[in-house]
Amino acid sequence: MELDWETESVGGITLVSVRLTNERAVDRRVRLRNRLDGPVLPPRRQREPEAGWDRDGLTAVVPSERTVARGYACPAPNREPPVEIAAVSAPAEMTGAGEAVKDVIRDLGDARPPRAVLGEDPVFGGREPRERDQSRQNSGQPGNAKDRGSGPIEGTDQAESAPKADLPPDFEDGLAPYRRRIETVEALGLASVSEATTLLDTNGGVVGVERLGKQLDDDAAALRTLAIEATALAVRARTATPPVDALRRLV
Amino acid sequence: MILAVAGGKGGVGKTTVAYNIAAALSAVVVDGDLGMANLPTGRGPTLHDVLAGRADPWEAVRAGPVDVLPCGRSLAGARAAELGRLREALTSIEPERGSIVVDCPAGMRADAGVPLAVADATVLVAAPEPFALADTLRTRELARELDAGVAGVVLNRVIGEMPTATVRSALGAPVETVPADPRVGYSVCAEQPVIDAAPDSEAGTAFERMADRVARCSENQ
16 A cells, blocks of 8 residues: 655644555555644535544545545644554445444535524624634633623634733723723622612712613613724734835835 | 334424324334424423433433424524434434334435434325425435335325325335324324324324334334
């Protein structure tokens, strides 16, 4: 059995292409083992891995005097050789009972309702989540109720991972009234009876507090719009670079 | 044995036929319609939980005039259910119960195909209309490909005389007809099988005869 491979690394993922040539006059079954430092991400149809693939590699039958090509991805840096032949044996029946069910799923297609119809997330509920959302869900830490309650805002993941800078004073002043209103309402929920009475007096009684509650809804909408605008501008700021060299040549 | 009650078109009465054949076979009836469950449910785990690996199949079986393994009603449950676990779930209750009847969903996607891949035999359900028969033919082809031989066809909600001979030759399987009678449909939600409530009725004898055919299929295997 001859093994020939090629690799390509893209964004931390190594793509491994393999060619297996069986030079003998009989079909042979081969077990390939991944040597890269990560799990095998096999080709899939309808979310179901193709037959023969598992977490560590591939088992395939190579017909006599033929070459078959296979490929997989692995979230690990490249190293050589990326893959090795672990065993070669006579071809045995590969389609067990479990494989028949998987074949049906691959051929007929997933019938599960799309995630978008579940409406789990108030922000992303209306459409299929994008890759970033999936990576968050796959990490085994789905947004808990508290996270959802506070209303995740597009791009906040990125903003959190980016180094935080101090807000310019103008922005700080602009946010101050919002912060004051939110802190007042939060304090009302935690305060003792006497403290609450004082807070009620200073905020125009029950009517004033009710007005404050309504104001908070508007505040939330305004802050969310601000966050979306700010995130979009941050992305543009990060990607836009002045063509200094070209301008220097002009001068 | 595991029997799939299938038919491409929705609303032809697959659930009613599955429930009543299960009654005649003293089988557990499994609601395999993961997206639009029909069989009566109650408190406790459902097939959604079993297929999501959260419950044992035996925990989900609910005793009644016909024992039911119900299916959940939520879209989130349907999304979390892994069809790949269906075979294991059904084969784990089969040895003790002998017969399992799976009420399959409409359509030709994997949720309709996997029960056929798991089943030993199929009963097709068709409405007595030409366009419904086209769907039934497609389901028959799929059942044959997946080695779930067709034990028979139930023509449901029949009014007047039916050209059963034509249907038989088109589908290549014995045909039983169930007359259009709203009481047959009520048997599921009232949990009162027709063979108990009206054993001598036309519908009752049709279900008994189809159950006999299925039992003979299972003996021949």
